[in-house]
Amino acid sequence: MAIDWDQFYPPSEEKRDQKRRDLLARARTIKSKGWDDYQYVWSTGETVGVALLLNDDAVLAEMGETQRDVLSRWAYDLFGQKDGSADEAADFARTADWFANARAGLAS
Template sequence: MTNSEPGCAGVFQPLDEAQLRQRTEDLLRRAALVAEFGWDQFRYQWSTGEVVGTALALDDCDELLRFDETVDSALARWACDLWGIADGQADMDAGCPTTRAWFNCIRAELAGKPSTPATRKE
C-alpha cells in the first residue's frame, strides 16, 4: 500500500518512489524560482510547508526563522509527509536522519545545476 491509496488511508503510508521524485522535482523548481527572483513573491503564495521545504532545500535558516522553524522542526514537519505516520515518527524519534538525507540529496542536485543570474557570483 502506498500514499496513492484513496481516501484517508493514503495519508498514513509512505510516498512511493515516483511520489518522492515528484516532491524532489517540486522543491528543485521552487528553489530555482527563489534563487532567481527572491522569496518575496512566493512566501505568501505557497503553503507554509512548501516554504519551509524550499528553505530546507536552500539551507536558508533565515527563512525558516521567519516561520518560527528550526532545521530540526522543519525536518520533523516533513518526516511524516514523506515516510508516512509510523515511519515518519520513527525517523523523528531518531533525529530525522532519513528526512535529513533526503534533503541533502536535494541540496546536492541543486549544487549540480547551472547557476541562475541570482545565484552566480561575479
C-alpha cells in the same frame, strides 16, 4: 468523516521524486528571483521546505520554524505515519538525508 488510510503508508518513490522535483524547481526560482513574490503565496510547508534546501535560516526564523521543525513537518509527508515516526525516533536522520540528496540536485 472518512479516514485517509494512505497517510499511514509511505508514499511511493515516484511521489517522493515528484516532491523533490517540485522543491528543486521552487528553490531554483528563489535563487533567480528572490522570495518577495513567493514566500507568502506558497504553503508554509512548501516555503520552509525550500528554505531548508537553500539553508536559508533567516526565512525559517521569519516563519517561526527551525531546521528540526521542518524535518518533523516533512518526515511524515515523505515516509508516512509508521516510517515517519521511526524517523522521528532516529532524530529525523532519513528526512535530513532526503533533503541533503535533494540539495545536491541544486548543483545539477
